[in-house]
Amino acid sequence: MASDSSTAASIATSGGIDPVTGLDAADLGVPAKGLREPTLLSQDERLRGRPKLCSDCGLCDSQFKTLMASSCTFVRQHIPDIEQRLHGRTRRAGDELCFGVFRSMHAARMQQPQPGAQWSGLVTSLGAKLLETGQVEGVITAASAPGTRFAPRPMLARTPDAVRASAGNKPCLSPNLALLDQVREAGIRRLAFIGTGCQVQILRAAEPQLRAELGLERLDVIGIPCSDNVTYPDLQFFLHQVSRSPDTIVHYEFMQDYSLWMRHDDGEIERVNFIDFPMDKLDGVFPSACLSCFDYANSLADITIGYMGARLGWQWLLVRTERGQALFDLIKPQLEFRELDSAGDRRRGMPRYIHMLAEPPGKPPKLIRKLIAFLQRHRGPRGLEFARAVIEMKLLRNLHYLRTHFPRFEARVVHPAVYQALAPYAQDYADSFGRPLDPKAATSVSDSKG
Numbered sequence: 001m002a003s004d005s006s007t008a009a010s011i012a013t014s015g016g017i018d019p020v021t022g023l024d025a026a027d028l029g030v031p032a033k034g035l036r037e038p039t040l041l042s043q044d045e046r047l048r049g050r051p052k053l054c055s056d057c058g059l060c061d062s063q064f065k066t067l068m069a070s071s072c073t074f075v076r077q078h079i080p081d082i083e084q085r086l087h088g089r090t091r092r093a094g095d096e097l098c099f100g101v102f103r104s105m106h107a108a109r110m111q112q113p114q115p116g117a118q119w120s121g122l123v124t125s126l127g128a129k130l131l132e133t134g135q136v137e138g139v140i141t142a143a144s145a146p147g148t149r150f151a152p153r154p155m156l157a158r159t160p161d162a163v164r165a166s167a168g169n170k171p172c173l174s175p176n177l178a179l180l181d182q183v184r185e186a187g188i189r190r191l192a193f194i195g196t197g198c199q200v201q202i203l204r205a206a207e208p209q210l211r212a213e214l215g216l217e218r219l220d221v222i223g224i225p226c227s228d229n230v231t232y233p234d235l236q237f238f239l240h241q242v243s244r245s246p247d248t249i250v251h252y253e254f255m256q257d258y259s260l261w262m263r264h265d266d267g268e269i270e271r272v273n274f275i276d277f278p279m280d281k282l283d284g285v286f287p288s289a290c291l292s293c294f295d296y297a298n299s300l301a302d303i304t305i306g307y308m309g310a311r312l313g314w315q316w317l318l319v320r321t322e323r324g325q326a327l328f329d330l331i332k333p334q335l336e337f338r339e340l341d342s343a344g345d346r347r348r349g350m351p352r353y354i355h356m357l358a359e360p361p362g363k364p365p366k367l368i369r370k371l372i373a374f375l376q377r378h379r380g381p382r383g384l385e386f387a388r389a390v391i392e393m394k395l396l397r398n399l400h401y402l403r404t405h406f407p408r409f410e411a412r413v414v415h416p417a418v419y420q421a422l423a424p425y426a427q428d429y430a431d432s433f434g435r436p437l438d439p440k441a442a443t444s445v446s447d448s449k450g
């Protein structure tokens with residue numbers, strides 16, 4: 001395989017001329033910043049002129065930019081209101097606090113895995129099926145930018161093959177909502193959208209206006225869980241820090257066994273334990289928006305399709321809405337299932353994690369790291385408990401980040417279920433940080449003192 005980073009670098013330095021097609025990014029009908037492929041740009045270049053928190057969801061590149069103030073989740077989150085609209089209720093106590101409202105959860109995978117897919121290809125198979133059966137006229141998905149494997153290029157797919165060709169993660173910020181302009185130009189009334197949690201939150205917040213302005217009769221939302229996304233140059237930096245051969249990686253995933261698996265073009269799989277990541281070198285790699293993100297599980301989608309609540313090799317599905325049920329029924333005949341299960345106890349390790357957030361320790365010696373990785377793999381949370389643990393840890397980490405860097409945003413950006421989900425650790429949080437976890441608790445204490 002050609003070196004992904006060298007080809008991408010050549011596009012980046014060639015002013016946006018794609019070496020594969022010879023076309024300028026602007027000729028390819030994609031949202032462009034200047035003449036360059038937008039998803040190849042650095043954080044600074046992409047987010048210039050944007051609010052402090054922006055995940056480049058694409059809305060502000062479209063004619064619907066005027067909806068930013070009322071729809072952007074980093075201006076104000078609307079999760080409880082949208083849940084009321086979608087489900088007639090907000091989250092119940094228990095798993096919904098972390099996972100969002102759902103009707104059913106499954107561990108499943110395609111009976112015939114799709115080549116090139118991230119896992120078994122459930123997401124793109126479902127998108128393709130919607131076009132095949134004529135239920136939608138277009139699917140917004142993320143293909144690879146020409147000449148790269150991992151840089152996304154949002155695409156309005158009109159054929160099942162085009163959706164299938166977009167399989168596989170492009171683990172970088174992708175301005176998918178910019179394609180709403182193409183939806184309007186093409187006169188599409190029945191649309192499916194595949195995207196990350198921030199994109200879906202913003203799409204849902206803008207949905208009433210979009211339905212009216214685009215004349216949308218149907219909108220199917222297929223969500224993927226998402227955390228710690230990056231720009232393409234930062235992704236390459238990350239891969240150079242963790243891999244012994246970053247230029248030959250063709251697929252990678254943060255696995256449920258607490259390690260990163262990187263498959264190289266010769267088929268070899270390189271594994272690096274999470275505990276061995278050089279965190280000291282990764283400062284500044286993750287955009288502020290992704291460190292201030294509180295919807296890991298993509299809770300406002302009709303159906304969420306990920307992997308982290310299922311055992312290794314299986315995918316995790318959350319069916320949320322009536323539409324989500326119809327999507328699940330559509331793809332179900334092509335799936336095989338296994339039971340969802342849960343092992344370990346995340347609550348035992350969480351007080352220590354909170355303490356480490358408040359007072360970051362140095363990196364332990366190699367032998368201790370080996371032992372920790374072993375214990376995580378064999379005694380740590382597994383199955384659904386792994387998903388709960390990872391989501392709770394990211395909620396805590398992101399709350400800490402927001403309070404440290406953007407404290408005035410907390411009241412607008414953090415939804416109430418975050419405090420409810422983390423309530424079991426309120427005392428540990430107060431002990432470690434010297435302040436209450438839930439700001440309302442602080443108010444009620446001072447109210448009662450007053």
Ligand SMILES: Cc1cc2nc3c(=O)[nH]c(=O)nc-3n(C[C@H](O)[C@H](O)[C@H](O)COP(=O)(O)OP(=O)(O)OC[C@H]3O[C@@H](n4cnc5c(N)ncnc54)[C@H](O)[C@@H]3O)c2cc1C
Pocket residue numbers: 114116117118119120121122123124125141142143152166167168169170171172173174176194195196224225226227228229254305306307308309315316
């Ligand atoms: C940055 C990122 C982080 C993720 N983190 C987790 C996680 O922590 N836990 C978890 O369970 N799942 C996570 N996922 C989702 C997971 O890796 C798989 O994408 C999902 O399980 C679907 O697999 P599949 O084989 O069904 O998808 P495929 O059939 O291979 O299709 C993948 C779909 O994802 C879309 N896509 C790829 N990259 C992007 C992008 N950058 N932005 C928007 N859409 C994109 C493609 O357009 C395609 O439609 C993450 C995905 C991304 C992009």
Ligand code: SF4
Pocket residue numbers: 050051053054055056057058059060061068071072073074202
């Ligand atoms: S996240 Fe989207 S809506 Fe919000 S500022 Fe960025 S591009 Fe605009």
Ligand code: SF4
Pocket residue numbers: 055173196197198199226227228229289290291293294295
């Ligand atoms: S981590 Fe959150 S903000 Fe960043 S791309 Fe994913 S869903 Fe969006």
